[in-house]
Amino acid sequence: MFGKKKDKPEIDKEQLELIKTAQKRIKQKKRLYAHFVIFLIGAVFFIVANLVLNIGKDVKLFGINWFVFAILAWLFIFIYHVFNVFVTSKLLSKNWEEKQLNSMVAKQKKRIAELQQQIEKEHPLPTEIKRSIKVSKKSEITLIVAAGENDAIGKDNQLIWHLSDDLKRFKELTNGHHIIMGRKTFESFPKPLPNRIHIVITRQVNYKVPSGVIVVNNLEDAFDAARSDKQPFVIGGGEIYKQAMPYANKIELTRVHETFEADTFFPEIDTSIWKEISNSYHAKDEKHEHDFSFLTYEKA
């Protein structure tokens, strides 16, 4: 479902390369076959010229007719041609070059990994610092959430309200991005949302999902799976928001201005860490049964 369009050009490129190589090999073999035929005709011609037409009848080397040497010399050139087609061109093909390059890169990577391990062994870093280094290389991680005044976000694995403008904003902001979620939030959807790459976090080993949905077993792997995205979104629920908050750079919050009974909550936003950078208020109307505000926070 996801990313199919992206994969197709890659397959086409590979196929094109294979076709080009096959065409080149066919040409090489055709030329070799033509060489073989000309060599046979040439050899017969030399024999006839020497033995029948008596051309160079007296030219001999070590008592052997010249045509034998001529044929042997040509045979040598022909063998060289065969060697070129079946050995040299295969050995020095693009594939071979790529293999050499890959093996060199793999060796370098192995060496770098060994050095890293050695350094880590000699100068170990605390786990928390290690984690933040790994995550800080990644993109702008954004938590997107709608929460009541008491930070309520859900009850019985469902949202508590229906605010169409909030859903619209969620759609606009997350469209085309990776969305990271806990298994329970994923199961609260009737089906995966279109045009977004779903990353579901679960501790279950064989958790089954529709094709295109990525399953990971911890938060770090979720960030890693979204590393190509400049702005991956963490979309809930309560457990995942809590764990992801220390790694996030941004919070897109829809504050629903009421207190709700709930079983799932958003963690408190620490205003000594998070700075509000935008705030727009929406009064309730016929489409929205609660007042709400769109707020954006960035890490100070």
Ligand SMILES: NC(=O)c1ccc[n+]([C@@H]2O[C@H](COP(=O)([O-])OP(=O)(O)OC[C@H]3O[C@@H](n4cnc5c(N)ncnc54)[C@H](OP(=O)(O)O)[C@@H]3O)[C@@H](O)[C@H]2O)c1
């Ligand atoms: N208002 C909003 O904006 C909003 C947004 C999203 C969700 N929600 C609501 O939030 C509620 C769901 O939130 P929730 O806290 O109950 O569940 P959740 O965070 O969606 O998912 C919890 C599950 O995630 C997995 N998990 C959590 N931490 C993990 C870790 N470190 N490693 C591996 N797996 C991990 C576990 O799955 P396994 O049990 O499979 O191991 C766990 O049971 C629902 O009511 C939903 O409607 C509200």
